Amino acid sequence: MKRLSERQEKILLSLKKLDFLNRDQLSVIHRLGKKQNTNRILRELSPYLSSFRENDSPNVYFLNKEGREYVNSEKERKKNKFVNHVLMRNDFYIYLGFPSEWKNEMKYRDDDYSVICDAVFKVNGKYQFLEVDSLQKMKANRGKITQYKGLFAGRTIHEKYGYFPKIVWLTTTNFRKIQIIDLCKGLPYAVYTIDDIR
Numbered sequence: 001m002k003r004l005s006e007r008q009e010k011i012l013l014s015l016k017k018l019d020f021l022n023r024d025q026l027s028v029i030h031r032l033g034k035k036q037n038t039n040r041i042l043r044e045l046s047p048y049l050s051s052f053r054e055n056d057s058p059n060v061y062f063l064n065k066e067g068r069e070y071v072n073s074e075k076e077r078k079k080n081k082f083v084n085h086v087l088m089r090n091d092f093y094i095y096l097g098f099p100s101e102w103k104n105e106m107k108y109r110d111d112d113y114s115v116i117c118d119a120v121f122k123v124n125g126k127y128q129f130l131e132v133d134s135l136q137k138m139k140a141n142r143g144k145i146t147q148y149k150g151l152f153a154g155r156t157i158h159e160k161y162g163y164f165p166k167i168v169w170l171t172t173t174n175f176r177k178i179q180i181i182d183l184c185k186g187l188p189y190a191v192y193t194i195d196d197i198r
Helices: 007-016 021-030 035-044 066-070 081-094 138-153 156-161 174-183
Strands: 049-052 058-064 103-108 113-123 126-132 166-171 189-193
Touching: 007 021, 007 035, 007 066, 007 081, 007 103, 021 035, 021 081, 081 113, 081 126, 081 166, 103 138, 103 156, 113 138, 126 138, 126 156, 138 156, 138 174, 166 174, 174 189
Parallel strands: 126 166, 166 189
Antiparallel strands: 049 058, 103 113, 113 126
C-alpha cells in the first residue's frame, strides 16, 4: 500500500472520526485553501475515498474500502438519508474549533431511561452532549428529551461526570429552536440554529 503524506493521512483520519465531510468542511478542518486546491488534494486521495453530490451542495466524501483499510477502520459508511444529519453535526464540530475530546453516537443508560446522543464533547473542561435536529419529527425530540429528564433525575451520569452535562441542540429553524427550548425546561441546555453557527 502506498505511503501517504501526513496531510493526506490526517484527511483520512478525520473521515474515520467524523464519517462524512463535504469539501468545504474538509477545507476548513485541514486548511486546504481555495476550492481549486482542495479539489486537487481530494482528487489525489480518490483511491481511498468515495463521494457523491446532492443538489447544489459541495461533494460529500467518505472512506471507501481502501481508505478504511489504510486507517484501520471497520465502520463501513454508505450514502443514506442521515448524511445531512452527520454534516450538521460536523458543522458544530468545526464551530467549536475541532475539540480534541469528541465521540460520536454515545449511549447512556440509567434504569428505565437511555439515550444515544449524536456526540459527547469537552469544552472549557466540561463535557456536553450534542443533539442534532435535522429530519426527525418534534415528537421524536420530545421523546428524547423525556429520556434525558429521566437520566437527569438518576445518578449514573452525575456519578460519571460529577455533574449533568449540558445538552446542546443544533436545529434548522428558529421555530424549531423555540419548541426545543420549551421542551428542555428543567435541564441544562443550549439551542442553536444552523444559521447561528455558520
